Amino acid sequence: MDSETFAALMDDLGPFEAAPHIAVAVSGGADSMALALLSHDWVRARGGAVLAISVDHGLRQDAAAECRQVRAWLANKGIVHRTLRWQGEKPNGGIQAAARQARYDLLAVCCRSKGILHLLTAHHGDDQAETLLLRLDKSSGIEGLAGMAKGRVLGSGGVRMLRPLLAQRHADLVATLEARDQFWLQDPSNRDTKYARVRARQLLACDEGRTAELLALANEAGNVRRQLRGALADLAARTVSLHPAGYCHFDPRLCQGQRSAMLQPLLADLLRCIGGGSYRPRRERVDRLAQDLAQGNLAGGRTLGGARVLPQQHGVLICREAGRLPSRSDVGTAKSGRWDRFQWRLGKTEAKNLSVGALGQEGWRQVRSRTQNPLPSRVNPVLPALWQHDRVIAVPHLNLTKDVGAPVELRKIGFSARFSPLNPLQPDGLILV
DSSP: OOHHHHHHHHHTTOOOOSSOEEEEEOOSSHHHHHHHHHHHHHHHTTTOEEEEEEEEOSOSTTHHHHHHHHHHHHHHTTOEEEEEEOOSOOOSSOHHHHHHHHHHHHHHHHHHHTTOOEEEOOOOHHHHHHHHHHHHHTTOOHHHHTOSOSEEEETTTTEEEEOTTTTSOHHHHHHHHHHTTOOOOOOGGGGOTTSHHHHHHHHHHTOHHHHHHHHHHHHHHHHHHHHHHHHHHHHHHHHEEEOTTSOEEEOGGGSOGGGGGGHHHHHHHHHHHHHTOSSOOOHHHHHHHHHHHHHTOOTTOEEETTEEEEEETTEEEEEEOGGGOOOOEEOTTOSEEEETTEEEEEOSOOOOSEEEEEOHHHHHHHHGGGBSSOOOTTTGGGSEEEEETTEEEEOGGGOBOOOTTSOHHHHTOOEEEEEOOSSOSSTTOOOOO
């Protein structure tokens, strides 16, 4: 691929600032190395800058050395590089999904810290075909069959993740590197058939015609999805009131008649946003919930996708499910971090043994007499709170009066928590607050 072709692909993803500052996720494989070099040419021609970012998940012994090799290769091209590391314990199951989400979280935080608005990833046409093959196997609807979108917003922080190479093939990117005499890394996990995506890749490698058919299907479904997304955004603006404390009121009365078909996808988006999931709940379960909602059969409420759906006089309250919340996270020396669906910040303090976690029923009993901002009773226990041992120090969304019995250093602690779901209410970044 030449610079002119890549420039046309980027034009389709604009607008960009006059001197764009972009980041590129670089694993060191052929696809991401080609993207880094093409992006470097593109920003130089426009007086901008590019930051290449690699993530060391700590899952393979060679990962750190590979990141150093990528850094050396890119330095020879004049490209600034940074390595991020996934710290902490790793899950026993679902490691690929967990690693992918950790990578996006780290990349988004890094971009926000440097004021970078655009993050480029090297997903390409072969990846798209594999994605559709996997989703066809799960009987996905039109949303799933549209495959990966060319762009979406990561969380609510304003970073646009862009995929300029979705129409390109892996072989084209390899040829780009060969033409530039640039080496790349080979990831052994890309050949491990215990992963469904690797099996899909091997199947498609034997059937070039099927790959072309899948890409054509993705393009057609993508056009339909864009129209649906616009209609859903309009409907959400009319029916949803999303609160900064991470819950929402939803009035489905407008989801009737010609709009009845949009109740299911809008409800799936709401559950994913409020429940904090990476993916929408299973279609058949959302269908049952949508049917109960339309028929007024929600007595006692429902739980789905990490969220609770509770009937109210006009519509429903959707809030986080308490039983699915993560445990408290020790602050240590950190001044910012993420807990559940919130990005938290801590002001300057010398206090020790601090942690961030759910307020819970015990915490609510401690602070309920001091709250100036009462929220729905189901919401209070799932709010993010700052703790010292078993004592609640701060609950940002309750606007507490000062605890006169607390030591002075604890009363002065500044603690904030911003609702930042993994997936905003709409993939294009629409957040209704």
